[in-house]
Amino acid sequence: MPEVIFPGPEGRLEGRYHPQPEKDAPIALILHPHPQYGGTMNNQVTYHLHYAFKDLGFTVLRFNFRGVGRSQGEFDQGVGELSDAAAALDYLQALNPNSKGCWVAGFSFGAWIGMQLLMRRPEISGFVSVAPPANMYDFSFLAPCPSSGLIINGEADRIVPMVEVEKLSTKLKAQKGITITHTTVPDANHFFEKGMEEMIDIVKGYVHARLIEGGR
Known part of the structure; x- marks a missing residue:
């Protein structure tokens, strides 16, 4: 998988990019967990999400937020990281102007950033939110949530208690015009060890089912 360096709001951003041979392949952006708690694009959940989308025929990009790895800048409490994600999506779209779909997937802190990006970019047609930290961050900006998606968490998560994710899921499911699927994994902790x-x-x-349905 080629290493890539692309421009971000505070300097260069480091990523891993996996293109598909089909020029109209859908694209997916993968977002990693909290930079100040060891989160990088090589986090195991982030890594496996990347390859899941690749295996489904997506052209995929994951990257390090500012101040992580070779990405320039400093941690910015989520504000700058959202700008980083927008720059990454711009880069991915510029490389794939004929893509027939756009998804975002994030883990923990990355899920929070991904959901904010979803609100700003109407071209995102689907999302995967893994262990969204509903007990740590305000998700009330999802009013309404613009796209259908999957929320998934571990039943044994002690960092983001299951009840908090259930509250978020229930709130989003009440919205009209979208379908939220919420699934829990038995015995799994926050990091899905x-x-x-x-x-x-x-x-x-x-994701495969959504593609079959035409929900790209």
Whole structure:
């Protein structure tokens, strides 16, 4: 997978890019967990999400937020990181102007950033939100949530309790015009040290079904 460096709001951003041979392949942007708690684009959940979308025929980009790895800048409490994500999506779209669909997937902090990006970019037609930190961040900006998507978390998550994710899911499910699918993985903790394969299989099954339905 080629390493890429592309311009971000505070300097260069480092990423990993996996193109498909089909010029109209759908695109997916993958967002990693909290930079100040060891989160990088090589986090295992982020890494496996990347390859899940690749296996489904997506052209995929994951990258390091500012101040992580070779990405320039400093942590910016999510504000700058959202700008980084927007720059990454711009870069991905510039490389793939004929893509027939656009998805965003994020894990933990990355899920929060991804959902904010969803609100700003109407071309995003689907999302995967893994262990969204509903107990740490305000998700009230999803009013309404513009796209259907999957929320998935571990039943044994002690960092983001299951009840908090259920509250977020229930709130989003009440909105009209979209369909929110919420699934939990038994015995899985926040980092899916158990249940990683099951979680990825659920993601693949969900995204594949959406593609078959034409929900690109």
